[in-house]
Amino acid sequence: MRLAGWSVVALAALATGCGDDAPVKAAEYGEVLFNDARLSTSTFNSFSCATCHATTPTPAAGRLDSGYTLYDSAFRGSWWGGYETRLLDAVNFCYVNFMRGVAPLPEDSPQSRALYEYLVSISPNRDAKPLPFTVVKDAAEVARGDKARGQEVYRAACQVCHGEPHTGAGRNTELASVLPEVTREYDEVFPGVPPSLVVIEKVRHGQFFGVGGNMPPYSLEALSDADLGALLTFLEL
Ligand code: HEC
Ligand code: HEC
Incomplete structure (x- = not known):
């Protein structure tokens, strides 16, 4: 999804603003970033977070993503099948490897703070459990199907x-x-x-x-x- 004319600077100012509605504003900015491939400055990147992750409790019919839905993701406690124990590291793994981000998003950047607030805003369950991630190490033939x-x-x-x-x-x-x-x-x-x-x-x-x-x-x-x-x-x- 391309959003005409949003300015990183203006939205970042919203995200870092003070006041009671600051987390809400940050979450709104985070949702924009989540859906925009330009979060990564690499000209070779065409993926946004939304390319690989749904954000609804269960993914819409007709979607089989490599990544889990990020609904209730913020409090899973560990991610990537236990390989990551900080949410930002889990996000940055995707950002660097799939979106060709040149360097991980720093913890105190407006972008990572906004993505965090967005993920929290779609994570009502504070007791969410980590999800399994089973890698097939040795690729082997599978039975053909329908x-x-x-x-x-x-x-x-x-x-x-x-x-x-x-x-x-x-x-x-x-x-x-x-x-x-x-x-x-x-x-x-x-x-x-x-x-x-x-x-x-x-x-x-x-x-x-x-x-x-x-x-x-x-x-x-x-x-x-x-x-x-x-x-x-x-x-x-
Ligand atoms: C090209 C596909 C792709 C893109 C783009 C991508 N991810 Fe991922 N992501 C994955 C895969 C695959 C996994 C591993 C399976 C899983 O744990 O969901 C993963 C895992 C995660 C996890 C851990 C989920 C869990 O419970 O284990 C988080 C959080 C996450 N991604 C956030 C993001 C965010 C935020 C963005 C955008 C900055 C993003 N991802 C971009 C594919 C992608
Ligand atoms: C998030 C985007 C994305 C999704 C989803 C995706 N691919 Fe790919 N795929 C790529 C890109 C980009 C390349 C080329 C770069 C690379 O090799 O990783 C590629 C390369 C490949 C290749 C190697 C092609 C070659 O040049 O030899 C195969 C085979 C492939 N994909 C199969 C699949 C299949 C089958 C699916 C669905 C189960 C799938 N891909 C889903 C992005 C994707």
Whole structure:
């Protein structure tokens, strides 16, 4: 979502203002930042927080995100399956790795304070529990599934960044390759490895485990093996 004409300076002034409504103003600024890819100054970034996270108690139908909904996220106590024990670190992990932020947002910056107030404003449950995050370490073949379900999975999980299958129409970044056509090069690039396994590894590991890029990884909680199998059937892999 692009918001015409907001000025970082003006909104930052609101966020840092004093008075009883200062947290409310900061939360409003935080919501704007949450939805705007320009939070990151990198010209290669096309993602906002909202690209990968819902903010409603359960994500809207037709959304399968790599990241959890951030409703009730502020008081989970630990994040990223226990890897992060400070909320700002959990946010900055995304900011630096996925949004190509040059450096983590400092604790006392208007942006991190505003994002904090926004996350608190959508977190009514002070006793929220940490959520699991199961990484598939060794990418392995999965049973194929139903093609129609696979199409739903593609739309819900991949389309926001990769656009329409076969053409990439509507993708949010030119850096995301056209699926499944890109896999036709895999015999040359990854000789001896089944193209399906390359895709499974990319989905499960994102940019990590030496894969590279800036795509997020999908944990088992975010995408089941059954849905991944259905997706591969849809992609004819
Ligand atoms: C490209 C996708 C992507 C973007 C963009 C992104 N995140 Fe994330 N985020 C993830 C994934 C994947 C995880 C790990 C799964 C999880 O814990 O939700 C995660 C985890 C988190 C968590 C920890 C949630 C938990 O309970 O474990 C927080 C908080 C968070 N992100 C906030 C943000 C904020 C704020 C932004 C914007 C500054 C942002 N993220 C941008 C993908 C993304
Ligand atoms: C938040 C945006 C985002 C989402 C969601 C996303 N991708 Fe990606 N993906 C990218 C970007 C950007 C690249 C190129 C950079 C990289 O390799 O990380 C990429 C690269 C890939 C590649 C490697 C392409 C190549 O050039 O070899 C594959 C395969 C892939 N994605 C599959 C998927 C599948 C399948 C889904 C859905 C389950 C998905 N992606 C969801 C952003 C995304």
